[in-house]
Amino acid sequence: MKNINVKTSKPYEVRVGKGLLENIAREISDLKKPEKCMIISDDIVFSLYGERVKKSLTEAGYTVYEAVFPHGEESKNMETALSLLTACFEAGLTRSDFIIALGGGIVGDVCGFVSSIYLRGIDFIQIPTTLLAAIDSSVGGKTGVNTDYGKNLIGAFHQPVRVLCDTDTFNTLPYDIYTAGICEALKYGVIRDGDLFYAIGNGDIEDIVCRCVQIKADIVENDEFDHGERQLLNFGHTLGHSIEALSNFEISHGHAVGLGMLIMTRACENRGLCEKGISNEIEKALKSFEIDTDISYTAKELASFAMSDKKRKGNKITLVIPEKMGKCVLHTISTDNLEEFISL
Ligand code: GLY
Numbered sequence: 001m002k003n004i005n006v007k008t009s010k011p012y013e014v015r016v017g018k019g020l021l022e023n024i025a026r027e028i029s030d031l032k033k034p035e036k037c038m039i040i041s042d043d044i045v046f047s048l049y050g051e052r053v054k055k056s057l058t059e060a061g062y063t064v065y066e067a068v069f070p071h072g073e074e075s076k077n078m079e080t081a082l083s084l085l086t087a088c089f090e091a092g093l094t095r096s097d098f099i100i101a102l103g104g105g106i107v108g109d110v111c112g113f114v115s116s117i118y119l120r121g122i123d124f125i126q127i128p129t130t131l132l133a134a135i136d137s138s139v140g141g142k143t144g145v146n147t148d149y150g151k152n153l154i155g156a157f158h159q160p161v162r163v164l165c166d167t168d169t170f171n172t173l174p175y176d177i178y179t180a181g182i183c184e185a186l187k188y189g190v191i192r193d194g195d196l197f198y199a200i201g202n203g204d205i206e207d208i209v210c211r212c213v214q215i216k217a218d219i220v221e222n223d224e225f226d227h228g229e230r231q232l233l234n235f236g237h238t239l240g241h242s243i244e245a246l247s248n249f250e251i252s253h254g255h256a257v258g259l260g261m262l263i264m265t266r267a268c269e270n271r272g273l274c275e276k277g278i279s280n281e282i283e284k285a286l287k288s289f290e291i292d293t294d295i296s297y298t299a300k301e302l303a304s305f306a307m308s309d310k311k312r313k314g315n316k317i318t319l320v321i322p323e324k325m326g327k328c329v330l331h332t333i334s335t336d337n338l339e340e341f342i343s344l
Contacts (some may be wrong), residue, residue, distance in 0.1 A: 002210045006139060006217040008224045010159045014139055015215070016209050020166035021127070023054050024100075025060030027164050028125060034061030036097040038088055039174070040111040042071035043266035045103040045129050047170055053102055053127070065091040069110075073249065076106045076146045078154065080293035084114045086120075098123040098161070104130035104177075105137040105253075111150065112143030116158030126160040129169040131181025131205075135188070136233075137165045140220040151241070165213075167206050179289040180254025183236075186285055187261060188212045190278070191232050192219075194326035199244050201288060214222060233329050235320035236261030239342065242305035246297050254327050259295055263302070265322050267342045273331075275324040 008104045020027055037057060041050055046068045052209045056065045067087035088099070101111035101124060105130030108126050115124035126138035144155020170178060182200060185208055189197025200208055216233065223230040240260030243251055251259070264284050269276035283293050306317065317338060321331045332339060 004210060004213050004217055006159070006163075007221045008141065008159050010161075012160060012162055014163040014165065014213050016134070016165045016167065016206055018084050018166065018168050018206070020164050021049055021169070024056045024164065025062065026056075026129070028162060028237065029060070031162055032062075032123070033096075034063075036063045036065065036093055037100055038065045038091055038092060038093055038097070039070075039102055040067050040084055040107060040114070041102040042075070042104075042107050043068055044071045045107065048085060049102060049129065049169065053100065065093075071106070073106060073146070075181055076110055076151075078145055080110055081114050081145055084110065085118055088114070088118050093118070093122065095119050095122055098125060098338060100127060100128065101138075101160075102127045103131045103133070104128065109131050109143050109155070110145055112141070112158050112160065113145055116143055117157040121158065123161045124158070126163040128165050130165065130173060130238050131178055131209070132184050132207050133181075134165045134167075134170075135181065136184050136216065138165070139213055139216050140224075140230075140233075141224070156168060167208060167209065167323045170205060175290075176252065176255070179291060180252045182289050183254040183258030183261075183286070183291070185212050186282065187235050188215045189231075189258060190261060190265075190282065190322055190325060191215070191235050192326060193319070194324075197285070197325060199266045200228070200258055200285070205335040221297065227254065228330070231318055231330055232320055234318075235328055237315050238306050238317065238319065239263050239302050239320060242302045243295070243297065245305050246301055255291055258282075258291055259293065261322075263295065263342060264319065268321050268323075271341075274322045277318075278322055278325055281325065299339045299343040302342060303335075306338055307335055323342070 099115045101108045102204050124265040128134040128138040140156045141159035144152040147153045196211050236257040240257035243256040265279040315335050318332045
């Protein structure tokens, strides 16, 4: 097992290894006394791992409650958040108790949000069960739910008190969900670490997760509340969100980010902002994970959806521009110029 320390305003440890789920109680014994805890999960993940986590905690003397909601993006809303808050009140959770998010990014984000507002904030532990959640959403404290106006538009910064990533859980992931996580891993390679980019797919997954989490920790420590450097983590996301929406969410978030990185890198190469050949490297990597890189959306379509991006400030949008493998910079342009910028 490997540990990464995230030194945010409330520091915490990310533990990455095999077989952690069987020993959850041991992994949190230094942190939380055997009091009440609420496991929040979705139906699929709970059916796979819920009993294992419950057993470990119950045997160690914790009083365990569970709140399980239907899987999928449709559940990531205020209604679900309210039903989870109700479950916490019914269980009588107090501020010395805690919540566990057992699942992928949706579970982690909703659960984190509920934890941030229940009694004005209660401890929560992230147990990510997808690669994407392990290397991105479980670390850094961004929590939230979707609204009819867009994704993650209601939320709060609320750091977990620990992240426990059992890499054995990746064994049950469908291939496309696994490769959605791979796209985020490739993102870390392009923004910070060229060696990591080329190790993905060859290296040991535990090592890949740790390297990605370390990059995220370094960035979040410098800019916890997303005013500057943290925006580098949005590489591929502005166009990615457009691709997700244009495809009616047929293309998953992770794959859309991969395609967003590709389009942005091509545009930057054409403008002489990025070393030539990087977009080919990205395309080759995506294809090696069977991700379809043929994108039929026009620059106009991609740009119009980007207008609803919550990262937009007035008529300005900050793009993440790759300069070479392992180095990206921020570049703010007027939203009126986005279509022209990404026209190939
Ligand atoms: N997922 C991007 C961030 O945490 O800032």
